[in-house]
Amino acid sequence: MDDGRFEGRAVIAGGAAASPEPHILLIDDVPEDIRATIILLRQQSWRISLASDAHQGYQRALALRPDLIVLDVHMPHMNGFSLCRLLREAPATRQTPILFLSSANSSIERLEGLTVGGVDYIPKSCAPEEVLARIKIHLQLTWRAPPIAQASSAEPEPEGDEIVLRAVMRLIEEQLDDIPSLAELAQKVGTHEKRLSRIFREHLGLTVFAYIRDARLRRGQDLLAESAMSVQDVAELVGFRNACNFTTAFRQRIGMTPSQFRQQTLGIADTESAGRP
Structure with a gap:
């Protein structure tokens, strides 16, 4: 209308x-x-x-x-x-x-x-x-009155699939501890499961669930490096049921346990601090 x-x-x-x-x-x-x-x-x-x-x-x-x-x-x-x-x-x-x-x-x-x-x-x-x-x-x-002439934006306009992808990626990042089902994710960005799965495969080469798993582990790395929270607390915050599941997935992706990763990260930080004048 x-x-x-x-x-x-x-x-x-x-x-x-x-x-x-x-x-x-x-x-x-x-x-x-x-x-x-x-x-x-x-x-x-x-x-x-x-x-x-x-x-x-x-x-x-x-x-x-x-x-x-x-x-x-x-x-x-x-x-x-x-x-x-x-x-x-x-x-x-x-x-x-x-x-x-x-x-x-x-x-x-x-x-x-x-x-x-x-x-x-x-x-x-x-x-x-x-x-x-x-x-x-x-x-x-x-609101500001527009100028008589206006240059086009330097940022290229994304296609429809890219906007859907950005929206669902943001939604996942905001709800890592309790992510909705695939059907609910699709509904929340105005599409359906089949299309959402296709978008992830074509643009990222991943399934939606693989992306969620990677996002949780990336956030887990950040929390381990930037905070003193226990591995159990980190696991819960990023959506794993328990520390054991988190540790297993973390080792498969990073090649070491969360505790080893934290020790290595802190060791690097201590070395850098010691080398400063």
């Missing part, structure tokens, strides 16, 4: 429209639910674009590069949390403020919305005037 207000405007390098007004993108599969808010927003001196599902919203966000995104949570095929994860990995939208506007208003849902990258979480029961006020606050904090 689209109100057509962005059509016919000049497009500058990188896909953003050359306009002195902020551009707001609203993504909601039932726009009738926020009709009063849309009417109020259109009364401002802003450009307003609409998307009627998460996939359309994702494509329009990358193409139009709006200054602020208002995003619903419960949508078919891909929910707002999954979409937010993808937008946070794409260079074109990485810094764009995302405000959740949703009837999904439990404390768990609000926390997840802020955790995945939303800057605000607004219940649909809020008066349109409050939604407008919150949008104005975030625009005041972030």
Whole structure:
């Protein structure tokens, strides 16, 4: 769904429209639910674009590069949390403020919305005037009028699979101690198990589970080298059931036990310290 207000405007390098007004993108599969808010927003001196599902919203966000995104949570095929994860990995939208506007208003849902990258979480029961006020606050904090000419970004725009890969890698790193199932991982980045497995094979040459195992062991190395935590504590923090499983996997990958690795690392550090004037 689209109100057509962005059509016919000049497009500058990188896909953003050359306009002195902020551009707001609203993504909601039932726009009738926020009709009063849309009417109020259109009364401002802003450009307003609409998307009627998460996939359309994702494509329009990358193409139009709006200054602020208002995003619903419960949508078919891909929910707002999954979409937010993808937008946070794409260079074109990485810094764009995302405000959740949703009837999904439990404390768990609000926390997840802020955790995945939303800057605000607004219940649909809020008066349109409050939604407008919150949008104005975030625009005041972030929006700057674009220059007449704008150079294209030096960072190449990643392909769709690369953004999914970045999003799930970040998710894995953040939840090493309790990683969701493959199906849940795929759902959280808006895809399915088969595609996610293919992406890992093609881009990393690994299965998802092999990547998770490597990520846990890499983090385990860091914790052993940088902290005085016990091997058992390190094992639990990186998601191994017990220290024995961690030690076995660590030895297979590194060629020594966690205790030997720590001793060797500390020995190298002590030698370097002793050699300093």
